[in-house]
Amino acid sequence: MDEFSLIDAIVAALGDATSGRGVVLGPGDDASIATLPPDCDLVSSIDAFVEGVHFPRGAPGAHVGHRVLGASASDLAAMGADPLHALVAVTLGAEHGHWVVDLARGLGAAARSFGIAIVGGNLARGPLAITVSVHGYAPRGVALRRSGARAGDRVFVSGDVGAAGAALASLPHDPPPIATLARARFGDACYGVARYYLPQPRLALGVALRGVATAAIDVSDGLVADLGHVCRASGVGARIELERVPIAPGVDAERAIAAGDDYELVFTAPPGADERLASFGVTEIGAVVDEPGVVVTRAGRRIDLTSAGYQHFG
Amino acid sequence: MDEFSLIDAIVAALGDATSGRGVVLGPGDDASIATLPPDCDLVSSIDAFVEGVHFPRGAPGAHVGHRVLGASASDLAAMGADPLHALVAVTLGAEHGHWVVDLARGLGAAARSFGIAIVGGNLARGPLAITVSVHGYAPRGVALRRSGARAGDRVFVSGDVGAAGAALASLPHDPPPIATLARARFGDACYGVARYYLPQPRLALGVALRGVATAAIDVSDGLVADLGHVCRASGVGARIELERVPIAPGVDAERAIAAGDDYELVFTAPPGADERLASFGVTEIGAVVDEPGVVVTRAGRRIDLTSAGYQHFG
Numbered sequence: 001m002d003e004f005s006l007i008d009a010i011v012a013a014l015g016d017a018t019s020g021r022g023v024v025l026g027p028g029d030d031a032s033i034a035t036l037p038p039d040c041d042l043v044s045s046i047d048a049f050v051e052g053v054h055f056p057r058g059a060p061g062a063h064v065g066h067r068v069l070g071a072s073a074s075d076l077a078a079m080g081a082d083p084l085h086a087l088v089a090v091t092l093g094a095e096h097g098h099w100v101v102d103l104a105r106g107l108g109a110a111a112r113s114f115g116i117a118i119v120g121g122n123l124a125r126g127p128l129a130i131t132v133s134v135h136g137y138a139p140r141g142v143a144l145r146r147s148g149a150r151a152g153d154r155v156f157v158s159g160d161v162g163a164a165g166a167a168l169a170s171l172p173h174d175p176p177p178i179a180t181l182a183r184a185r186f187g188d189a190c191y192g193v194a195r196y197y198l199p200q201p202r203l204a205l206g207v208a209l210r211g212v213a214t215a216a217i218d219v220s221d222g223l224v225a226d227l228g229h230v231c232r233a234s235g236v237g238a239r240i241e242l243e244r245v246p247i248a249p250g251v252d253a254e255r256a257i258a259a260g261d262d263y264e265l266v267f268t269a270p271p272g273a274d275e276r277l278a279s280f281g282v283t284e285i286g287a288v289v290d291e292p293g294v295v296v297t298r299a300g301r302r303i304d305l306t307s308a309g310y311q312h313f314g
Numbered sequence: 315m316d317e318f319s320l321i322d323a324i325v326a327a328l329g330d331a332t333s334g335r336g337v338v339l340g341p342g343d344d345a346s347i348a349t350l351p352p353d354c355d356l357v358s359s360i361d362a363f364v365e366g367v368h369f370p371r372g373a374p375g376a377h378v379g380h381r382v383l384g385a386s387a388s389d390l391a392a393m394g395a396d397p398l399h400a401l402v403a404v405t406l407g408a409e410h411g412h413w414v415v416d417l418a419r420g421l422g423a424a425a426r427s428f429g430i431a432i433v434g435g436n437l438a439r440g441p442l443a444i445t446v447s448v449h450g451y452a453p454r455g456v457a458l459r460r461s462g463a464r465a466g467d468r469v470f471v472s473g474d475v476g477a478a479g480a481a482l483a484s485l486p487h488d489p490p491p492i493a494t495l496a497r498a499r500f501g502d503a504c505y506g507v508a509r510y511y512l513p514q515p516r517l518a519l520g521v522a523l524r525g526v527a528t529a530a531i532d533v534s535d536g537l538v539a540d541l542g543h544v545c546r547a548s549g550v551g552a553r554i555e556l557e558r559v560p561i562a563p564g565v566d567a568e569r570a571i572a573a574g575d576d577y578e579l580v581f582t583a584p585p586g587a588d589e590r591l592a593s594f595g596v597t598e599i600g601a602v603v604d605e606p607g608v609v610v611t612r613a614g615r616r617i618d619l620t621s622a623g624y625q626h627f628g
Contacts (some may be wrong), residue, residue: 031359045345046401050440087360126364133447
């Protein structure tokens with residue numbers, strides 16, 4: 001397949017995911033054109049995913065497509081932004097022609113389910129890697145940040161944590177089909193694999209947190225590490241009670257709070273905020289304090305966090 | 315250097331390039347926040363640059379930073395968009411810590427000169443590669459596209475072509491410093507190297523083309539190949555007189571029109587448009603016709619284009 005046939009096949013695989021709210025011009029020109037609702041801010045993020053680093057060598061393209069768009073859109077959720085569109089750059093070898101069309105199928109399906117249009121991209125020779133730039137909007141001045149947590153706020157987390165990280169250690173070479181993973185529920189054998197390949201960005205929760213949360217972040221590096229980013233940005237600390245943290249079934253609690261890839265939201269808010277957010281499955285797990293750092297206790301005793309993998313990339 | 319020290323060093327190297335027109339929140343959160351001028355469209359593009367494919371192994375970081383931002387911003391010029399901001403994802407090995415800080419210096423300097431803010435990014439382990447997502451704006455409905463060329467329009471090109479492509483074949487391992495390259499003029503020994511490492515996106519020309527050009531594209535694949543994209547998108551063809559094409563000194567004319575990396579603008583417009591654009595150094599090189607395809611003539615005789623490298627990536 002030459003470049004132009006491949007691009008045609010990719011655009012066909014994306015299907016109607018190339019159009020959507022605000023899209024004036026999708027793929028095929030020098031750039032895309034879109035409109036933003038009036039009086040809104042543009043919220044933008046970029047993430048790179050490399051074969052063998054951020055997804056397993058040999059992973060099916062459609063699975064990777066779901067994963068990279070879900071993980072990228074999670075940054076919009078953490079900002080309380082409504083999704084708009086994404087641009088996707090792929091570097092690939094000549095042998096990856098069919099794989100990238102399969103990737104596009106996964107991207108397209110994920111894009112439709114999240115309400116994101118894929119408006120542009122780039123294909124280039126290189127080691128297999130995908131970079132996703134996602135864009136959303138929020139009414140002017142209300143996007144959530146990491147920096148607003150204040151002592152006295154409570155700490156909340158959505159859903160449950162640890163499953164994706166636990167699955168990462170032993171991902172099957174041939175994962176179940178997307179349709180099977182999409183049906184996996186808390187407690188199912190393939191729940192962790194589903195959490196890994198089909199991250200569900202908490203976009204509706206993010207929007208509901210506008211004007212409620214004082215700070216927010218998504219769990220990509222791990223609950224403790226990501227809460228640490230919020231604390232540093234806010235000039236505060238946090239105390240977490242491990243017994244209160246919603247842990248995925250079969251996962252060690254201390255590992256779960258160090259594991260990344262869950263893409264749940266961790267946020268701070270005044271006490272009682274969870275009552276306004278009951279429909280989102282939010283759990284209060286601790287409190288914001290003046291002293292810097294994140295302290296985790298179990299049965300009232302402090303857990304040593306220095307031994308676990310609380311820093312990546314180092 | 316751990317990830318967080320490296321990010322601090324990168325943000326320091328970017329300096330005041332992280333802020334600018336419309337930037338509400340720059341690097342350091344889950345996403346950036348920006349505002350768009352009222353009644354404007356958002357124009358967005360993404361491009362990937364891989365070591366050994368899109369820039370030479372061992373090329374200095376600062377040079378690569380200038381090149382990747384200039385090449386990326388050129389897509390905004392081709393759309394007639396004013397620049398706003400960029401997000402930059404870098405995949406790199408542990409040995410590239412200092413290199414990526416040097417890259418950030420180049421990105422920062424280029425960003426300031428183009429009026430683009432660097433508002434966010436991503437660092438990840440992987441083969442050395444840089445992906446740039448650029449964003450700009452244009453008054454609603456006036457952004458340029460590839461699809462508006464009509465028979466009877468004339469074809470124009472800015473500046474001169476061929477120098478960057480010719481330099482690419484023999485780039486020096488230790489290129490002259492940025493400051494030296496920035497002073498290189500048409501005819502200087504290092505003119506080609508300067509065109510390669512310091513592409514100058516024709517942003518002001520792009521803005522001037524709004525309401526004037528019927529279609530536009532930037533020369534990244536080569537003059538003939540890129541004009542071919544315009545013709546296909548517009549459902550027309552083009553006839554180019556090679557004698558009229560402004561060729562860089564010392565470059566074979568047939569090679570020059572097949573060479574990429576110049577980042578000049580090729581556009582179509584009604585006859586006489588060049589008179590309104592005199593200050594931009596624009597040359598009329600041919601005409602748009604009904605018959606599909608791009609035909610190039612020299613002394614009235616048609617040149618065979620099939621032998622040259624008019625398709626990349628195949």
